[in-house]
Amino acid sequence: MQQLNLFEVISTLPVEYYSGFLHGGEAEALLAHCRALQWQQNEIRMLGKPLQVPRLECMYGKDGASYLYSNSVSLVALSWTPELLQLRDRITAFCGHEFDIVIGNRYRNGQDSIGWHSDDEPSMGYRPAIASISLGACRKFSIKSKVKGSKSTHFWLEHGSLLLMLPGCQEGYVHQLPKDDKCFIERINLTFRPYGRLK
Numbered sequence: 001m002q003q004l005n006l007f008e009v010i011s012t013l014p015v016e017y018y019s020g021f022l023h024g025g026e027a028e029a030l031l032a033h034c035r036a037l038q039w040q041q042n043e044i045r046m047l048g049k050p051l052q053v054p055r056l057e058c059m060y061g062k063d064g065a066s067y068l069y070s071n072s073v074s075l076v077a078l079s080w081t082p083e084l085l086q087l088r089d090r091i092t093a094f095c096g097h098e099f100d101i102v103i104g105n106r107y108r109n110g111q112d113s114i115g116w117h118s119d120d121e122p123s124m125g126y127r128p129a130i131a132s133i134s135l136g137a138c139r140k141f142s143i144k145s146k147v148k149g150s151k152s153t154h155f156w157l158e159h160g161s162l163l164l165m166l167p168g169c170q171e172g173y174v175h176q177l178p179k180d181d182k183c184f185i186e187r188i189n190l191t192f193r194p195y196g197r198l199k
């Protein structure tokens with residue numbers, strides 16, 4: 001498995017990047033599987049007005065799990081598919097972190113995005129690790145410290161790659177996937193997260 005030189009650039013950040021975590025055929029098969037998941041178009045309320053989230057979303061995992069963000073979108077977990085469960089266990093065997101749910105983001109093209117945020121929903125517990133798998137289009141990912149005036153670091157998330165956001169990342173940093181006017185193809189992202197653990 002290749003660990004990009006980019007890793008050196010980001011070594012001061014609480015993230016690890018593994019290019020080619022999934023081999024070509026595996027990544028293609030997983031992408032096909034993910035396209036058939038139950039995607040939904042959610043809305044948030046902004047200044048009292050409904051606004052479509054600029055991507056499709058889904059959530060799978062632990063029975064009864066629900067995930068609220070922006071005080072308006074509540075994702076409810078559907079049962080694991082065998083493919084997603086197998087991938088979760090493989091990531092845990094690789095990195096040692098345990099996960100209970102996976103949230104999917106489907107960026108239909110470069111006009112879909114996710115803005116600056118951290119994933120600090122209390123249900124994920126204290127200092128969660130999050131494992132992020134990228135499929136399809138290669139998109140730019142940006143991360144910066146929450147300290148005012150901090151500069152952001154950018155790198156590209158390739159098809160089949162794994163990005164680990166380590167404990168401390170959500171507490172100290174924000175991240176985003178900005179729009180990309182030059183991207184015309186789809187990208188699917190899977191973020192495996194802990195849920196409902198006491199520690």
Ligand SMILES: O=C(O)CCC(=O)C(=O)O
Binds near residue numbers: 119191
């Ligand atoms: O699509 C990505 O790589 C980022 C997803 C993300 O930031 C999130 O799900 O919180």
